[in-house]
Amino acid sequence: MYNLKELALMDENGKRSDGRGIDELRSIKITVGVVKNADGSAYIEFGKNKIIVAVYGPREVHPKHMALPDRCVLRCRYHMSPFSTDTRKNPAPSRREVEISKVMRESLEPSLILSDYPRAVIDVFVEVLQADGGSRCAGINAASVALADAGINMRDLVSACAAGRLSDNIVLDINDLEDKEGDADMPVAYLPNLEQVTLLQLDGKVTTAQFSECLEKAISGCKSVYEIQKEALMKKYFGNEMELKEEA
Amino acid sequence: MQEIKRRYVIPGDKIIEGNYKPLMNVVKSGNYLVSTRVGIAEAGKDGVKVIPLSGVYIPRVNDLVIGKIIDRSSLSWDVDINACFFAHLPAQDVFGRDFSPAKDDMGRQLSIGDLIIARIVSFDRTRDPMLTVQDKDLGKIPYGEFIKISPTRVPRLIGKRGSMIQTIEQATQTRVIIGQNGIVVVTGRDPDGLSLAAKAIKMVEEESHTTNLTQRVKTLLNVQDPVDPEQPESMNASSSTESSTQPQPDIESSTQPQPDIESSTSNNSKSGSGSKEKHRNDNSEESSNNDSNSDQKEKNQE
Structure with missing residues (x-):
């Protein structure tokens, strides 16, 4: 059984179930400004994950008693569509979705300057259209871009990526199969310019050395994701120009 | 002060290193000035700022705004000014100081759905914006x-x-x-x-x-x-x-x-x-x- 599992997750050439190498990310595509009615939005394809994020605000808080006098409230809703998985997912918020909403909010909060918007609220809606493992990381990436698109003051973007353990190998960017059959999964969210970790979860068992390797690998993945986020934002606002051309 | 080249920035981008004054949409992080918005960074004599390319309207005192009456209480109208807060237009501002909620019919002056052009007279972190139409060319926009x-x-x-x-x-x-x-x-x-x-x-x-x-x-x-x-x-x-x-x-x-x-x-x-x-x-x-x-x-x- 063990051999079979190992064979399925990684072949003798070090290739994973979907043909990737140990340090390879899935293909990532981010589009900014896809929801016309939202203040900011983004769509991300992270491997087979397809997620749309819409940001509303800062706006008036309802119910009003939730408002904070000195800063803005950040609300985050992670939701999986009924058709996002192979068997129908009940659209009611599950325990897992409530938890992911909370950890997403906590991973985004440090990047925002919420004290600039007292008595207001920022709503972040994360809708998973298709799930394939690592949807919380993909959701955080898209949410951060959508928040920047909404023009909310931020200290940095948040980039997220998971790493994990398949037998003795520490691999980058765990997919659905590796998440279910692998030995450990560690999603990490990171502020690339400030070099701070805003989310670190671990499901599974790792040694201290493996933990360090896992974290290092996840952070390097976050840095790669950041470049894609940056490119997506630049493309939306400045077209293909990366440098501002001054007129003579 | 050394002039920096204007350039495109996104949140978190380091604009310049050194002892510059952070102005609009810029924060200090260590020895760097960092952008907080997507926009164009530029430095002037006073400091470094980022001209934003997106974001909602944040009210500021003395701004001229166009708003829509959305509700009214006995003493004021609530106005949607496309910001994160509704603004208030006191009835006294329209009727004068002898306004009496018992005698004067607020609906005769402004009704829900009307568009007005007004000036923001006060706004801060603790209070909603207050409007006035007591100035030349301010008031209801008829069509x-x-x-x-x-x-x-x-x-x-x-x-x-x-x-x-x-x-x-x-x-x-x-x-x-x-x-x-x-x-x-x-x-x-x-x-x-x-x-x-x-x-x-x-x-x-x-x-x-x-x-x-x-x-x-x-x-x-x-x-x-x-x-x-x-x-x-x-x-x-x-x-x-x-x-x-x-x-x-x-x-x-x-x-x-x-x-x-x-x-x-x-x-x-x-x-x-x-x-x-x-x-x-x-x-x-x-x-x-x-x-x-x-x-x-x-x-x-x-």
Whole structure:
């Protein structure tokens, strides 16, 4: 059984179930400004994950008693569509979705300057259209871009990526199969310019050395994701120009 | 102070290292100045700032805004000014100091759904914005074409010393009233002129960060310019750091000073040639809606 599992997750050439190498990310595509009615939005394809994020605000808080006098409230809703998985997912918020909403909010909060918007609220809606493992990381990436698109003051973007353990190998960017059959999964969210970790979860068992390797690998993945986020934002606002051309 | 090259930035980008003063949309992080918004970073004599390209409207005292009455209590109206807070217009401001909720009928002056142009008299972190219509050319807007644009594009729409908006007005025979909150009302008799003006305004919004925009607007409006009134010579002498919030790298407006806003009155003439008063507006813009609601349009006729 063990051999079979190992064979399925990684072949003798070090290739994973979907043909990737140990340090390879899935293909990532981010589009900014896809929801016309939202203040900011983004769509991300992270491997087979397809997620749309819409940001509303800062706006008036309802119910009003939730408002904070000195800063803005950040609300985050992670939701999986009924058709996002192979068997129908009940659209009611599950325990897992409530938890992911909370950890997403906590991973985004440090990047925002919420004290600039007292008595207001920022709503972040994360809708998973298709799930394939690592949807919380993909959701955080898209949410951060959508928040920047909404023009909310931020200290940095948040980039997220998971790493994990398949037998003795520490691999980058765990997919659905590796998440279910692998030995450990560690999603990490990171502020690339400030070099701070805003989310670190671990499901599974790792040694201290493996933990360090896992974290290092996840952070390097976050840095790669950041470049894609940056490119997506630049493309939306400045077209293909990366440098501002001054007129003579 | 060492001048830095203007450049595109996103949140978290390090703009410059050293002891510079952070101005608009810039924070200090260690020894660096870091952008907090997507926009264009530039440094002036006073410090470093980022001209934002997206964001909602944050009210500021003395801004002229166009708002919609959404509710009323016994002493004031609530006004939606396209910001994160509703503004209040006290009934005393309209009826005078002897206003009595028992005697005076507030509905006779302003009813729900009316558009008004007003000035923000007070706003801070602890209180909602308070409006006044006690000034020349402020008050109810009786009719016009309603257009919403991103508040960050307002300075660009106005243009340097009002050049862009004047071009549009003259070419389409309309009057354009612009609120700092990104709401624009166009009035005029000619329906073709109205739709052309609306088209030009949309164009300015969508292409605000591109170069040579004034020329393209003139082409759209079929305007021949014998002598171009705005030469890049007017890289203005006035406060270059404070002035331009608009995104464009276009020199014409990049340093454009305070836009002139034409305010409307409740009694402006139908031809749109009513009294015009130029209001100086500070166009440094903190935040605004992004393009999302830009297409929203509705007619307000009374």
